[in-house]
Amino acid sequence: MRMPYGVPKPLDTPNEEMRGLETWRELPPTHYILKIESFTSLVRILKKTSLDHYESKEFKASGHNWMLLLYPWGDEKRNGSHHISLYLKSMEYYKVEINALVIFFVYDQLKDKYWSIQDKTARNFHGQDESGVSQLVSLKRFEDASNGFLVNDSCVFGVEVFAIRSGNKGERFRTLREQSKSVYIWTVQKFSELKATGHFSEPFSVGGFKWRLHLYPEGIPKAKGKYLSIYLCLHEESESPPGSEKKKQYESQLPSGKRMHVEFKLSINNQVKDKEPKKLSEIGKVWFSAVETAWGFPYFAHLDYLRWRRSDFIYKDALLIELQIISMSLDTSLSPP
Known part of the structure; x- marks a missing residue:
């Protein structure tokens, strides 16, 4: 004792x-x-x-x-x-x-x-x-x-x-873009000649972030030969300086601890006026992060249907893809003061 x-x-x-x-x-x-x-x-x-x-x-x-x-x-x-x-x-x-x-x-x-x-x-x-x-x-x-x-x-x-330790862990959620009606149009030329491994659009900016669309004309592996697949991707590639022999560097736009919720709509447009359906569309509501940089639709459209309606959706061997980013919100981890 x-x-x-x-x-x-x-x-x-x-x-x-x-x-x-x-x-x-x-x-x-x-x-x-x-x-x-x-x-x-x-x-x-x-x-x-x-x-x-x-x-x-x-x-x-x-x-x-x-x-x-x-x-x-x-x-x-x-x-x-x-x-x-x-x-x-x-x-x-x-x-x-x-x-x-x-x-x-x-x-x-x-x-x-x-x-x-x-x-x-x-x-x-x-x-x-x-x-x-x-x-x-x-x-x-x-x-x-x-x-x-x-x-x-x-x-x-x-x-x-x-x-009680003063860690001040938490998160902040803020909206970057609300209910936008603006769209990005990607005209994919020579559709029949595209490689099955995929084809990227040119980078474009929305809400302060750079994006690209990724099209798989014959589908990703699990949908190969049956469906057309389309994905929305954060553009992670930073260009090397002109004349530089260094390889292109890849850097995340969303550092660790940050997530971004994006609501978007992807469509393939009917290129024949006054013909139904005018669009084939899918809506995504997803979280992007440093790890999850691409989201989309592996089974966007059945290839047999597109071939059957070839003159409507694949007009003169061109595909018209429309993207509307409806809203963007950023979720950031709080750090101690």
């Missing part, structure tokens, strides 16, 4: 302010349990040595060192007479400021449950400060065995400590 080596500083706030949510639970305290098998012996030893409280061993919780202080007949200096007083003491030897939410526990041995008092607000510790509840439970209630706290001269206390 470890005895106190110092006199506690009177830094506790009034008990009624420190009392928070009182609850019962079956799970034991996560961070530290103090079990006393002979309460009367502890009281006798403390009084014999002219000490008024018992100090637990040091323990680690939430990345800091702590100690539990128990006043078995109450902390008279902080209005705790005739009560059990329980405090948490920071054991950081350097002047470290800690803000923490603290939960104190007393075990009811008859119910086999823990009665707890949880803080309403964070407690502040600086260096070796201490804070707790001076009137945790009255001695009259505690010593009455029918209440379950002190049974066969044994009792159990505990604590959980959750240090």
Whole structure:
């Protein structure tokens, strides 16, 4: 049994302010349990040595060192007479400021449950400060065995400590483009001569970002030979300086931690006036990021249908693709100040 080596500083706030949510639970305290098998012996030893409280061993919780202080007949200096007083003491030897939410526990041995008092607000510790509840439970209630706290001269206390770190993690969502009706038209010439591996449009700018369309005239591998596939892509290629022998560099427009929600509409236009359908269209609502830079439709249009309507949609071996970016919104992770 470890005895106190110092006199506690009177830094506790009034008990009624420190009392928070009182609850019962079956799970034991996560961070530290103090079990006393002979309460009367502890009281006798403390009084014999002219000490008024018992100090637990040091323990680690939430990345800091702590100690539990128990006043078995109450902390008279902080209005705790005739009560059990329980405090948490920071054991950081350097002047470290800690803000923490603290939960104190007393075990009811008859119910086999823990009665707890949880803080309403964070407690502040600086260096070796201490804070707790001076009137945790009255001695009259505690010593009455029918209440379950002190049974066969044994009792159990505990604590959980959750240090609050100023990480300021979060995110900000802002709209870049709202309900735009403007469109980008891509005329794909010599459609029948395009390579099956895909064909890119020229880069174009919308909402402060560069984009390209990627057309697979015979479909991506899982749709190959049956469907035409079209994708909207963030343009990741940065051009090398003229005359440079360096290879083209690829750099994401969306750094790690940023996402962009885009609602867009892709269409293949009927090039014969007053003929239905006027368009074959699909609408996408997707998130772009540094990893996900391309979204689209692997099964955009059945190739048999396009061949059947060849004079309408593939007019003079040209395909007319229309893109409308309806809205763009940026989701950015917040960083600490």
